[in-house]
Amino acid sequence: MQLDLSTYLDCSVEQAIAAVKTTKLLGFVAHPLVRFTPIDPAAWPLRWIEGTYRVGVRILGVLPLGWQAIVISYPTSPDGFCLRDNGHSALVRVWDHTISITPRAGRTRYTDSVRIEAGLVTLPVWLFAQVFYRHRQRRWRLLARRLAQGERLVP
Secondary structure, eight states: OOOEEEEEEOOOHHHHHHTTTHHHHHHHHHHHTEEEEEEEEOOOSSSSSEEEEEEEEEETTEEEEEEEEEEEEEESSSSEEEEEEEEEEEEEEEEEEEEHHHHHHHHTEEEEEEEOOGGHHHHHHHEEEEEHHHHHHHHHHHHHHHHHHTOOOOO
């Protein structure tokens, strides 16, 4: 199943791109719905570099969901910036998430595109993703306002 959500951010394209490249951002935008804990490597790098990161996943910080592979790449895009996480886990065969950041009419457009394949549980996982990505985009808008005011990336 496919999910596509876009929002406009009150920060520059450059600020949004710099933020999305940091691993701290994942914790900020997912909080408090999901907590990711690095497994392999055992600590987060400062910035996402292409490669595979195995993480533990907890809903609301307490309900363990096992592990997930975050598989980072930076595909080229004629319209702007893209970061792709072609992830998977024991439960979800495909969690292919692309973040696009593009200039649109003098504003910064942020888009989450996610393809989910999880067999019989695809629909419930997709419904959770609907809630999760809407929450992420709310958190992104909060962060973008802070960035536009000159605050640090993540408090």
